[in-house]
Amino acid sequence: MGIAKVAISIVTYNSKHIFKVLDNLKSELGQDDRFRIVIFDNNSSEEYKQKLSAYQDFADINFYHENNGFGFGHNHSLLQASEKYFLVFNPDILVTKENLESMLEYMESNSDISLLVPKVLNPDGTTQYLIRDRVSVFDYALRYIPFQFVKKLFAKRLESYECRNLSEEEYANIRIGSGCFMFLRGDDFKEVNGFDDRYFMYFEDYDLCLEFGKRKKKIIYTPFSNVIHFYERGAHKNSKLFKIFLKSMWKFFNKWGWRLF
Numbered sequence: 001m002g003i004a005k006v007a008i009s010i011v012t013y014n015s016k017h018i019f020k021v022l023d024n025l026k027s028e029l030g031q032d033d034r035f036r037i038v039i040f041d042n043n044s045s046e047e048y049k050q051k052l053s054a055y056q057d058f059a060d061i062n063f064y065h066e067n068n069g070f071g072f073g074h075n076h077s078l079l080q081a082s083e084k085y086f087l088v089f090n091p092d093i094l095v096t097k098e099n100l101e102s103m104l105e106y107m108e109s110n111s112d113i114s115l116l117v118p119k120v121l122n123p124d125g126t127t128q129y130l131i132r133d134r135v136s137v138f139d140y141a142l143r144y145i146p147f148q149f150v151k152k153l154f155a156k157r158l159e160s161y162e163c164r165n166l167s168e169e170e171y172a173n174i175r176i177g178s179g180c181f182m183f184l185r186g187d188d189f190k191e192v193n194g195f196d197d198r199y200f201m202y203f204e205d206y207d208l209c210l211e212f213g214k215r216k217k218k219i220i221y222t223p224f225s226n227v228i229h230f231y232e233r234g235a236h237k238n239s240k241l242f243k244i245f246l247k248s249m250w251k252f253f254n255k256w257g258w259r260l261f
């Protein structure tokens with residue numbers, strides 16, 4: 001079948017779902033040589049690395065000596081890759097071969113698209129609304145506020161922020177897609193020099209989309225393909241991750257301009 005067309009890039013740091021994810025990819029893709037799986041380990045624990053080593057017959061694994069974050073890992077794996085397409089793939093995503101093939105076909109038929117993002121589902125089949133049309137401090141505060149009455153008060157605002165009105169029947173041009181699963185045209189990813197790795201974690205996906213937007217490159221949402229995402233919402237529960245989130249948010253708004261409301 002010739003050279004791989006898609007490099008599936010996974011960055012992991014002690015990620016608890018990855019073994020389930022890799023077993024799923026193994027059973028879905030088998031020996032399909034259109035897809036090459038490359039894993040970048042951000043210096044996980046010794047026990048974890050040992051467990052991950054068992055997948056070396058199925059994936060290219062790079063055990064890195066330190067943790068420089070999400071964007072750094074993907075850039076390391078992809079900026080020198082020769083495949084036509086890159087798939088930025090979280091270590092907590094399940095996808096079927098049928099869905100992958102459908103996205104690959106769509107990218108092959110539409111050479112003007114830089115990034116394709118599918119519908120992202122919870123394990124129970126409900127939709128995760130991860131597409132954005134704008135990024136403002138107020139919208140972020142609204143998502144983190146624990147008071148339901150405030151959320152109810154701004155329900156319409158939240159709905160528009162989360163792009164809940166996207167059609168289930170047609171492809172849509174969007175501004176910002178989620179980094180949990182990004183089907184990218186390799187040359188376009190390289191043109192913007194990949195992710196801005198000054199973000200350790202969070203906001204690098206928004207940043208990449210805005211870099212594409214700046215260059216008038218197309219980002220498309222497809223409701224006809226889906227993936228399952230074990231969404232942890234880490235920054236909502238973990239103070240260390242929340243601090244990283246705030247740091248990245250500060251960098252993002254300093255780079256792209258502060259939008260409070």
